[in-house]
Amino acid sequence: MTSSIQTSTASEVVQKATLAKQAAPRLGMLSTEQKNKALLLMADALVAESASIIEANAEDLRRGQENGTSSSLLDRIALNEDRIAGIAEGLRQVIDLPDPIGDMLEQFSRPNGLHIRKIRVPLGVIGIIYEARPNVTVDAAGLCLKTGNAVVLRGGSAALYSNKRIVEVLHEALGRSEVPADAIQLILDPNRSSVDEMLKLNGLLDVLIPRGGHSLIQNVVKNATVPVIETGAGICHTYMDESAQYDMALNIATNAKVQRPSVCNSMETLLVHESFAKQHLAAVANHFEALKVELRGCTTSVELVPSMKLASAEDWDTEYNDYILNIRVVQGLDEAIEHIRQHGTMHSECIVTENAEHAARFLQEVDAAAVYHNASTRFTDGFEFGFGAEIGISTQKLHARGPMGLPALTSTKYLVSGSGQIRG
Template identity: 70%
Template structure:
């Protein structure tokens, strides 16, 4: 007699819970989110203790410091995660929103409204905050969620999910609306990707290899969140101090995340005057500079940047620097190496700014601001479920509306089609 797999068992539980979750009121959903936020704060010490196990395992396995930073939790970060839930509470519930209403000549009244997607499968890597962010957004939109985090955060995720499920026991939402796949074998991911009829959509969140695996192998519909090879172009007219501040923030404020800058493009005229000063803060922050030949001629410590470097998302204290002739060459470089995530121009030339904003094909395009702002929290969406770099359904930081579909409700008085 065969034993049902963990993925199928938990996906079934989530599907059964979805019937109730899709029907609860906004007030009931908000009460559940507040209960979860309060429980995370109240049990922060337990979460930190579980996280310490993951951190120790990571160090023993030789995990880099930048990845350990993504994994690490402390009281301040847990408070920030809980605040993300409270921000979701403050946001308008999109479920039930009327998007269109019209009456046909035959008298049929047609109304289009937002509805939950159903059961959402989240496949992600080493950031335990995603466990809470995804859950909060899914529940607020009346969805249930099947979480499959990376093995690097399994102890943290197990404790967080235990706390959130327990918090739901005193609310109108069923605890089974939240499911965690604890099997760290790759087979569990493959099973989720083909769980048609149980999962309504899969959302991968992580590095390029994870996302590629999901996109290439899933038969369940996928909302693709992409890798972030982000660029900042410092134009000839850029203010030096602004360029220094934006570039340093984009690279070094938190290099392990997808909206950090990987390549700095600098106009030749600006570089001739200011490149040494522009990169001084980077070097003080121990950022390794890899540059083109023109960069190396001005920065003696710069290593040679290769084609592979320009196509790499480092998530680390490494920065490519390329000097370009003009805006057109910068646009060509971004078109070749960018991942349609976040791109920035620093310039006082409004014509160049307008051309950059209109020409760049990316989810978020900035003029005189750091790419680090591509984030649901910073956009006022509350926590985000990911940053979509695809073009269908959702693009950019995915807040609540991205986790809904629509349906048409048609009212007649006996019409039949001839």
């Protein structure tokens, strides 16, 4: 089985989507054991080829530095042996997860004698449009393969060399398995036109999943004729309630902001109860400033911490993915929830409180894919939820929501058995 990576042409998207479409039926018929063997070969190959992947990644980083790419974006692109080992471990975790394909969801019999079973089946061919993180290439390929789906990947130009080498390695591994290598396709054309073409590829793509910033996701949602599972930008909040334990609140907020600020589940806005702020905001601000985080605050925040910049109206609706943090002082829980309703993206929200009633209200009333009490929003992740890797974090309400693991990449089929029944 040979790799289908090729030089970009005007019809590259159609050619590769066609190859994926042709491979999908064969992939959907494979056993769990056959798919798991392929995943193991892929994981081992990534580790064995770490040096060549890092070499390709270095070219992406060099081009990014020459083009003035931000440090946070370069961090999203960067690969090293530890990160590649972590990506491979994600594939091995997927091996250990139950294969959802063929699962019986329900069965029942009708008075006329028909016996009806509802089972999980692959979606078919999934198109993934994403930006800088090359780990998405492996996560998407592994999850799609396990669920019997072919995948057409279109990553951002910032990680083009990394993604190309990764897919070459995956194809070489699949050549030693029963999985058709054509089930994994990578679009190399970096032009916007290749994305636009994917959006209209009805008949070849069964579903599109965008992963990236707000503008990319909205472009896909608004312009695609192929069905879309919407993943969302992450304007995530942490609310320090009046009864919050200071050390816990500071640790949670610090982790949510600086552990890896370039990802969608990092915190962009810290909401602070006014009484907590009067007692602790100065220390909180000093702590973040020592970590090189730029602070932008509401009028009250600036009054309490004069070194802080005054936030603009646009700041509350900005996903920074950087060492920048908004701080707003609120009168209480109601104002915190209202702020999240106005400015959140229904991704991940957190309350830090010792008040059980406030915690219960926050968990019930805040509309988001993941809502936390006394824990960092950084846990909104397929790996952390025990899903192995993830295909994305859905912020919509149809089909799937939150970190999307294996079941989210399936559809259903009804199997109806009879004994000659006809409808009168």
